[in-house]
Amino acid sequence: MAPAIFCHQREAVEQLLGAKEQDKRVGIERMRSASNAGLVWIRYLDVWGDGLPPDIPRSADSRGALTTFARDFNGRGKLPTSAPIKLLNAVHARQARAIERLSGSGATLQTALETRFATGLGGPHPTDIGFTFDRSIGVPYLPGSSVKGIARAAARLLERPRQEDLFGPEKIGADSKAWAGDVVFLDAYPAAWPQLEVDVINCHHPAYYGGKAGYPSETEDPIPVYFLTVAKETTFAFRVLSRSGAAENAGSAIQLLRFGLSELGAGAKTAVGYGAFAG
Numbered sequence: 626m627a628p629a630i631f632c633h634q635r636e637a638v639e640q641l642l643g644a645k646e647q648d649k650r651v652g653i654e655r656m657r658s659a660s661n662a663g664l665v666w667i668r669y670l671d672v673w674g675d676g677l678p679p680d681i682p683r684s685a686d687s688r689g690a691l692t693t694f695a696r697d698f699n700g701r702g703k704l705p706t707s708a709p710i711k712l713l714n715a716v717h718a719r720q721a722r723a724i725e726r727l728s729g730s731g732a733t734l735q736t737a738l739e740t741r742f743a744t745g746l747g748g749p750h751p752t753d754i755g756f757t758f759d760r761s762i763g764v765p766y767l768p769g770s771s772v773k774g775i776a777r778a779a780a781r782l783l784e785r786p787r788q789e790d791l792f793g794p795e796k797i798g799a800d801s802k803a804w805a806g807d808v809v810f811l812d813a814y815p816a817a818w819p820q821l822e823v824d825v826i827n828c829h830h831p832a833y834y835g836g837k838a839g840y841p842s843e844t845e846d847p848i849p850v851y852f853l854t855v856a857k858e859t860t861f862a863f864r865v866l867s868r869s870g871a872a873e874n875a876g877s878a879i880q881l882l883r884f885g886l887s888e889l890g891a892g893a894k895t896a897v898g899y900g901a902f903a904g
Contacts, residue, residue: 663758
């Protein structure tokens, strides 16, 4: 029996390749390597029950589906000519060209994760635990707005001067003029195809935290909650540009970003150690 892939893929493979089981498996593997993992995650993850109407999936029951998804996602990295990897390489090439054309007024930081990285956990998803993938590539990433927030938080923590010159005004009111800061923060992507891992949180007192018990009891059953993470030691590429062509502004932003990524972290669950990058 071929692996369980979302139904549209299976039907397409059967129509194209006929009824031979070996041909079906080859076709499914080929389509899996070329599919957008972000689209599979949002629309076609195999977590639905067989009931009519479909059962509502919960994160506690999703370990198998997440494990299969992570395995398929990681398999894309073993195919250097696959469409997702080509798209990732193309994004890095475009960003690098933007840096080159600014003749030194842009800067790049490549740094590796020291802990697992999670992002978008609060987003809508059938398992109740979301994850953020780039829509075009289907790869985990950090939006430029989040990267800017990390650098700005670092500047605030270090009490750096000229923060508004780099980032623009932090607060805008009726009597204050708004303007864009000099530094542009590009989306940050893994330098190479990353590896996903399934992580777990155990709630040991679901009745107590759910308001169904007056006090926590050792007789309660833990409810595991599974979610996706990017494996540690994954390297991300962070790139910034200066609107005015001031190389010192781009350099200052990179210094702040390095501090913020190592001391504050990125993504979700940073308070418990997730998303820490090397300094």
